Amino acid sequence: MLRDRFDRFAVLALLLVVGALGALLVTARPSAGRQAGSAPDRQVERELLAQARVAFLDRHYGPVTALRDRGELQSALLKLEELDRRFPGEPHGALLRGDILYRMGLIDRAVASLAVAVRGNGDYLDASGPLNQRELVTVAAEQGIPLLRDRVRAQPDDRQAAAVLRDAYYLKSRLAGGCE
Amino acid sequence: MTLPRLDRHFWTVVAAGFVLGLLGVLxxxxxxxxxxxxxVSCFMENSAGALGLHANPRLQYLRPELIGFVLGAAACAIAGREFRSRGGSAPLARLASGVFLIVGCAVFIGCPIKLFLRLTAGDLAAGAGVVGLLAGIWLGLKGLAAGVDLGRSRAEHGGTGWLIPAGALVLLLFLVVPPPFVIFSERGSAAQHAPWLISLGGGLLLGALAQRSRFCVTGSVRDTLLMGVRTPLIWGLAAFVLAAVAVNLASGRFHLALYGQPGAHLEYLWSFLGMLLVGWLSVLVGGCPFRQLIKAGEGDADAGLVVVGMLIGGGLVQSWGIAATAAGVPLVGKAAVLIGLAFVLGATLLFRLRAV
Incomplete structure (x- = not known):
């Protein structure tokens, strides 16, 4: 190191570049040169999307929730079918269907619907999130597993029951936490 | 049965295994x-996400444990005058190995350390992974015996061995003062984390202990297959398992069951194959993902390339939908494991030193 002029030049240039980088970072104003897509933008964008999603679900699925709360479960299911045609693949429809089927006592079908919902959107199991439905998913899985296990034992060829049992185990696994 | 000498090295290995089991649960x-x-694999996926290498909003956090492993190993190696810049052995093969290590882990859902943590918490579904890991290590050893060798690393002038510890320092800076391009999840599993100072402290301690002891999960199994219980490493693994079982039982986290376990799926064949890939690759590159971080901290640029590969892999398994979830293993994940196995078999053929 520092044996000749070239080494000294390289060290001096290195110090200058490091100094310039430090000065740039210290003196830069937060807004100067900020590009779209930086983390603060993305965080805000995410928050906006999350809030917009909740508002969207309230607006479009509100009538279903209202029917469900009034106990008009069949009408709520019919309304959900209509919404499924408008928003195919939207997990909130599957969640509400699971909720309604659970209230109707159709535990196996409720479990299958809830599994579709949770696969589509993990936010339903975030205890602190606005879409939290842990309680519903927990009771459906807890009641569904023994019921479906007995059915599979009694009829080992019942592939549908076996598939729903796997859904119930999936829900239990997701409720237990761990890496996703 | 010949037991190892109960010397200082033996107890260092046992301490490393014990602390790993303890902190793994705590x-x-x-x-x-x-x-x-x-x-290590979950944390790589989280860290890759935080750095913008994938866009899964539930898996983005710079895990301080990873930074701690590298810096703890580096500090310990420097203090013990064991830090040596070395490398130059099959760099691209090691980089690709790092990617496929994470592919195997992502399909199983966890690295070899998590495999044992899952098992010690009563997750019987991890059993297929244990069998796969053992099979992979056994196949790797058969390859070594037949002359498969990526080559020895050489001392390098220029200090490339400092790059990974320096990178870890930069990541630590990003963790403490996040720049605009680093993003952390506010929901999902990446939003679940211990206080960062505790995570970093635990990582530093484990990095130092693992550097001193050379403890490694796959290395323990490999040495046991070669030397039986004479190797101190198997006693380190035993201490790891005992500590983890004890803390899991004490903290009410032990739930013996095949179904409904956290972060686990029921596709046993793919759990087996995923861990087979990890075990085989670990023998080929000289250690499990955890050991690669420790070696990179000691100045091993070859291990550093595996670490870079693992970070890239952490981004790819999420971006390309390779990673398994509790719902099962996606088709892309299954294909990626088979491509990984084809890669190992190709490397086995290409890197074999044959008698003339």
């Missing part, structure tokens, strides 16, 4: 996801 008690107090 970090989950303190906030990390269930059964993932320490999981």
């Amino acid at each position: 970090l989950a008690v303190w906030g990390n996801p269930e059964n993932s107090g320490i999981c």
Whole structure:
């Protein structure tokens, strides 16, 4: 190191570049040169999307929730079918269907619907999130597993029951936490 | 039965295994996801996400444990005058190995450390992974015996061995003062984490202990297959398992069951194959994902390339939908494991030193 002029030049240039980088970072104003897509933008964008999603679900699925709360479960299911045609693949429809089927006592079908919902959107199991439905998913899985296990034992060829049992185990696994 | 000498090295290995088991569970008690107090592959995926290498909003956090492993190993190696810049052996093969290590882990859902953490929490579904890991290590050893060798690393002038510890320092800076391009999840499993100072402290301690002891999960199994219980490493693994079982039982986290376990799926064949890939690759590159971080901290640029590959892999398994979830293993994940196995077999043929 520092044996000749070239080494000294390289060290001096290195110090200058490091100094310039430090000065740039210290003196830069937060807004100067900020590009779209930086983390603060993305965080805000995410928050906006999350809030917009909740508002969207309230607006479009509100009538279903209202029917469900009034106990008009069949009408709520019919309304959900209509919404499924408008928003195919939207997990909130599957969640509400699971909720309604659970209230109707159709535990196996409720479990299958809830599994579709949770696969589509993990936010339903975030205890602190606005879409939290842990309680519903927990009771459906807890009641569904023994019921479906007995059915599979009694009829080992019942592939549908076996598939729903796997859904119930999936829900239990997701409720237990761990890496996703 | 010949037992190892109960010397200082033996007890260092046992201490490393014990602390790994202890912290592996305690970090989950303190906030990390269930059964993932320490999981190098999950943490790689989280860190890759935080750096913008994938866009899964539930898996983005710079895990301080990873930074701690590298810096703890580097500090310990420097203090013990064992830090040596070395490398130059099959760099691209090692980089690709790093990617496929994470592919195998992502399909199983966890690295070899998490495999044992899952098992010690009563997750019987991890059993297929244990069999796969043992099979992979056995196949790797057969390859070594037949002359498969990526080559020895050489001392390098220019100090490339400092790059990974320097990178870890930069990541530590990003963790403490996040720049605009680093993003952390506010929901999902990456939002679950122990206080960062505790995670970093645990990582530093484990990095130092693992550097001193050379402890490694796959290395323990490999040496046991070669030397039986004479190797101190198997006693380190035993201490790891005992400590993890004890803390899991004490903290009420032991649930013996095949179904409904956290971060686990029921596709046993793919759990087996995923861990087979990890075990085989680990023998080929000289250690499990955890050991690669420790060696990179000691100045091993070859291990550093595996680490870079693992970070790239952490981004790819999420971006390309390779990673398994509790719902099962996606088709892309299954294909990626088979491509990984084809890669190992290709490397086995290409890197074999044959008698003339």
